[in-house]
Every structure is written in structure tokens, then in C-alpha cells.
Amino acid sequence: MLQQTRHDMVQYLRPNGWLTDEGKKVWGGLSREQKLDLYRWMVKVRLFDRRAVILQRQGRIGTYAPLEGQEAAQVGSALALGREDWIFPSYREHGVSMIAGMPLAHILLYWMGRVEGNTAPEGVRVLPPYVPIATQMPQAMGAAWASKLKRESSLAIAYFGDGATSEGDFHEACNFAGVFQLPVLFFCQNNQYAISVPFSRQSATSTVAEKGQAYGIPSVRVDGNDVLAVYHVTAEAAERARNGGGATLIEAVTYRQGSHTTADDATRYRDPEEVRIWVEERDPVDRCRRLLEREGLLSEEYIASWEECCKKEIQEAVDAAERAKAPPPTHLFNHVFETLPPSLLRQREELVRKEGGPDGSENPDPRHP
Template identity: 50%
Template sequence: MDPIRYLDDDGKPLRDIPLSEEELLQGYRALRRARHFDERALVLQRQGRLGVYPPFRGQEAAQVGVTLSLEKSDWLCPSYRETAAALTFGMPLSRLILNWRADPAGWRIPEGVNMIQFYIPIATQVPQAAGLAYAEKLKGNSAVAAVFIGDGGTSEGDFHEGLNFASVFDAPLLIVVQNNGWAISVPTHKQMKVQRVALKAQGYGIPGVTVDGNDLVAVWTVARKAAARARAGEGPTLIEALTYRVAPHTSSDDPGRYRTEDEAEAWKKRDPIARMRGCLAHLGLWDDEKEKALEEELEAEFVAAVDEADQAPEPKPWEIVEQVYAEMQPDQQAAWNYLRTGGEA
């Protein structure tokens, strides 16, 4: 299964591009915005101003392309590495900074952003996203849900249960597998016998598509078609985005212990942002002056977001139990009361 591609590694179009010039520019700006956040967030972490952080450098196109195919009424169900998707979907920068500081204020999803919180447990978001998508269908809405997972997560039972449920009930779901080559330190070829994750879709009677995850045009186009199919009542699609985790698994990881530097360097030559900029340059839509202006704009936005996050009030201990259910259950209520009174009866 050769992955679907629209651009070569230098950004030269391989076929007609099914996106407008405005969309191409929008896509590039979203890629650069995500990369800028990722680079600066890692600096904050090294300064002790963020907690453990999972960088996504090299995987921007796989996240941004899918997210740009969604509408405001749709749902985003990320795992822990989808900060780029959350940012593109409408999460404020300051809220994301607070989230990775483990501040409860960062856990609150703004009104109008249909996103569930980042998932740390592996694959548990898949059956929940399937149920969410099916609920929208039962309500007669046209909304779809997009759920992200890594290649390692496809070995979990929740992944298979979620796919089976979505298939049986024709849930309007996009299951996006970012196949970045590694499940922490375990390479993909040691996780499964099939050559492509997308082949697993056959066991559930749904379409499976493999796309070049570093090609924004390809990802956006594939995801847009899958979303249209879901809205038409034709059920879920499994999208495998072939990409690579150039950065460490988290800010606490040392990838040099389990992979070679040559491997990472080879993938850096297929950088999704350099490729997209090459595409814009080839089409006469971008130049160094526009790039410099964009860099200044992104830096100003990030500095303002950090300042806003820094001015947020110190979180109260009882806030940690306020984000579990819409209405507190008895155990959360008891914990909330205990923390508010300092343990007094």
C-alpha cells in the first residue's frame, strides 16, 4: 500500500492540488504556528516553567491536515501528543500552556471548542470517541468525530473495540493513526505483522487509507473525503498517516538509547513544514519577507500567551476534582469538601 502523496519531498506538486490558494496559505500558517508553539514549549519545559511535555515536531501535517478538515460542530478526541491539533481546532495558547503546567485552569475546554481533554492512557479515547460520534448520529446531527492514536495504541484492546463499535453502528468517526515508527522504544515492525496499520480496517469492513503524514495536502484531502463520507452516513474511516517522531517521546526521554541518529536525520529531510513552504514557493505564493513577518507574528502571540498564563491565579487544591463530571459524584463531592475545609469535618 503506497501512501497517498500530492507533494514530493521538496514540495513540488506531483499532481493537481485539490486545495485553493487560500487553503494552502491557511495550512502553512497552521503548520508554522504549531511548530513555533512546540519549539517554544520545549524551551519553557527546560526552564522549569512547564511539566513533562510530549513534543510533536515532524508530525505537524498529520495533525493539522485532519483538523482543518473538521467543522466547528465536529469533535476532536486527542491523545497526549495532539497539541498541534488542539491548537488548530481553537484551543488558546495560554490554555495549552496551563494544561502542560498541570494547572486545572488548562483542563477547561473553552465554550464552542468541541474537544475532549488530552488522553494519557493508551487507546481509551477510541471507544469513547466512537460513542460520541454515534451519539451525534442518534441526535440527527451532521457532526463527525476525529480521534487520534499512535501506532503502538493499535495493539490495545480499546482500539479494536472502538473500531468494531464504530463499524457496526456506522458511527461518523475518523480514526487517525499517526504511525510515527515508534511506540516509545518499540519499533512498528515489532508491534504487528501486517505491513500497514490501514490493513486492519479490513477486519471491520471499513475503508483503510494510508497517506504520507508529512504531506499536508495529502492528509487534508484524505481527511476531507473521509469526513464527507461520514456525514453522508457511510460510517467510519481508518486513516494511517505515515510520519516520524523526530523529537523524543517526551521531554524526559532519550531516543538515542533505542534508535540511531541517522534514522532521525533521514526523516528531517522530509520535514512537513519545509515541504509545504516549498510548495508555496513553487506556486509563487510565499517568499522570505512573508516568512519573516509570520515569524514575528507567531513570536508576539506566544509571548502574550505566556504572559497571560503567568498571570493566572494559583490553582486551589480542590480544583483537581472539579473536572471529572459535569456534576460531581459523591466521591468527588466528598474530596472537594475535604480539600476546601483543610480536612475538617
């Protein structure tokens, strides 16, 4: 158990693919399937992400927020959670969402501008992406508070970036969580940039983790490209939360290898040498692959067949999303309130007249506008 804030960065798996001494112990405690899962999920997430960028370039989905480079932070943390835990994501957490059980087709539908992409299957406790920065944090704190009041073992986790730490909601959520000892994890993927603004311009402290001290919550800084360390520190924080130990602020130090979104051009504000170092020397998937290969758990054939398997699943999701019948325009009104007030019913009728019937098939009265 982590008893105090660690400002030195926890790292178990070095960029060169070798484990630290502490890492060897943690790694040794994992089953073969757990080890492979860390890698398999990262590959699936990366392939999904790359395909989504292509889909955007082809005009088949709208603006998309790529996550390449952050696979270890997302996969490591999400695999440390339980089915009963509440996940409050930002808009870049496709990896977290799919591990929690969000169908890939839903994730694509979201980026196709379809509200159905926000809906989670029964029993999947993933909220829709939170777009205004840090606003998910007080809500995750509130969900955790409810778990505590109901004496349930579920916790809540809020995902956010380094830019979010400048927002008031970050401060308020951390503060409440400290005061009430709430079972919430604040998981910051410090990917170094909030669109174009570097972390040095967000914060006068050199780490996110040290901010936790101000709220009386333990915090930990972890190599966010080290899937093993991320998994382990998140699991520890989750265990502490479930045992009444309260919140943890986790800073996963990582790097957004691509642009902020497909509408952004990161070459305008980042040094190519900096990007090269992160991509070529610190990549999260490569280092995990090296470890597994050395341990004899991965072969070239296995990698190829797993990638094929992922691509097939992703293709099926693309097909399903593109096939998914769009709801009729009147769907606009379906979930504004549980019961529509008369004024909204009239507005709905106005749309029906324009569209020509509830199913859009024919206009019942063309004289009306």
C-alpha cells in the first residue's frame, strides 16, 4: 500500500523492455493471461485508433481525438477496475471504454455524431465522454460519495488530462474527495500538451502528483507508458479506495504521439525531436512486446494472428456502425424529459410536418410549413 505521495516516477518496465527489480516482483505475480492481456489490449486499442484516424480522413467519421501513445495509461488503469466501478471519461478514453465493455461500434457511432454512441450496454458503468474539461471530476466524486453512503464497494474513476488540472472543477473534486475520504480515483494522463499549450504553461509545479498534497489525498506519479506500473498503482489505489482509504490522484506521465484531434496539426507547436524520442524510444506497446518476446510469451506468428483478429473485429465494428439505421429526426425529442410538456409536443409536431410523418415516409399535410 502506498502510504504517502511519491513524486519520483514509478517505473517497473523500462523503455528498453527490461524490468526493474520491483517490476520483476509485480510481473511475477501476474498470470500468463494477465500478462498477455496487457499487450493484447494495447494492440487492439492502437489498431482501433489508427483505423479511426483513417475513417476520419476518408470522411466516414467526424473529427476524432486520437490516443496513440497513451495505450499503456488507458489499458493498465482500466484493467485494474472492476465491473461495478463507475467510469467518467474524457473524450480520448476509447481504450478505457472498450475494456469496460463499450462496444467498438458505439465508440465509432459517437464520432459519427450519433447519440447512440453514448449509451452503454446494460451493466456497463461508463458515462459518455465529458467534453468540457474537468467537468467529469466533481461527478465522479459524487458517484463515489454515493457508493460510500450506500456502503457499496464500487469506486469511481475520472479520466482527464494535464490541462484539466488548471480548471476549478479539478480543485473542487479533489478537495471534496479529500475532505470526505471518498472512493474515487483521479487519473490524469499527463500527455504534456493541452492542444498546443505545454504542461509548463499549465502549472508552476513540475508534476501533477504533488498537487494531491494540497487536498490531503495520496498521489502517485507513474510512467504512463509502462503498462505494468500503471496497472499496479491503479490496482493499489483501487484497493485502498475500497477499503475506506479514500481517494488517490494518479499522474500517468505519457505522450500524445499524434495531434489533439484530427482537426489539429501538432507539428505547429512541437519539436520533431521531442516527438521522435517519445515515439521511437518510449513507446508503450513496443516495450511490452519486447518483454513478452523475451519471456517467450509472444511469437511473430502470435502477434500477426492477434493483429488480424483485432482488425477483423474493428472491421465488423465499422460495418455495424455504418449499417446502424439512423433514428428518425423526431428522435431529437425522445429523451429531453421523461414526459414531454405540451410546448415540446407542439414543436415535435412542427418537425413531423417538415419531415413528413414520424418515420419520414410521407408528409401528411404538405400545406403546413
